[in-house]
Amino acid sequence: MAYPALKPISPEVYLAEERRSSTKHHYFNGDVVAMAGASIAHNTIVSNLIREVGVFLKEKDCNIFPSDLRVNIPxxxxxxxxxxxxxxxxxxxxxxxxxxxxxxxVIFEVLSATTREYDTSKKFLFYQRIPSLKEYILIDSTLRSVVIYRRQEDELWNIAVTEGAEGSLKISSIGFSLSFKELYSNVTLRTI
Incomplete structure (x- = not known):
């Protein structure tokens, strides 16, 4: 990729370069950050999520998309x-x-050691600026734990945390619940 080093670039330059790139990059107010690869656990969770939610959404007015879909927060x-x-x-x-x-x-992020801090802080502040966003869902890739931020009518965000083997991921905006057994199927998790 031909991004200028350590020099802020415009969104137009970013998009032009990104569309020619074989790798993905985040863009934050002029700065470009390369995306790292993900673990097997991370990818298995995303695969399970997309498969199960995708089947539920079939014939409905909503669709779930994988990580190749870029989201803009003007x-x-x-x-x-x-x-x-x-x-x-x-x-x-x-x-x-x-x-x-x-x-x-709804936006989902699967947490890893390298992304946890950013996904739970600065990235959420950016996502809150998206008027259509109803839920921001953080899925832990090392233990059965999900944190859901839900936008309330007063524009404040409610936080719900679910943990443990018998838990489930409740996606309120589409009326769907996914058991942790299905979400974490074929994922090796750490023991506490």
């Missing part, structure tokens, strides 16, 4: 690739390339 001058995204209704795209959306309903 008010934060940010482009990012969530691990999975649900969009209800028609996707609102940023241009004729139709590879960047701005109206996610």
């Amino acid at each position: 008010s934060a001058a940010t482009y990012t690739y969530p691990d999975a995204t649900i969009i209800c209704g028609s996707p609102e795209v940023t241009d004729e390339q139709r590879d960047t959306v701005k109206n996610p309903t």
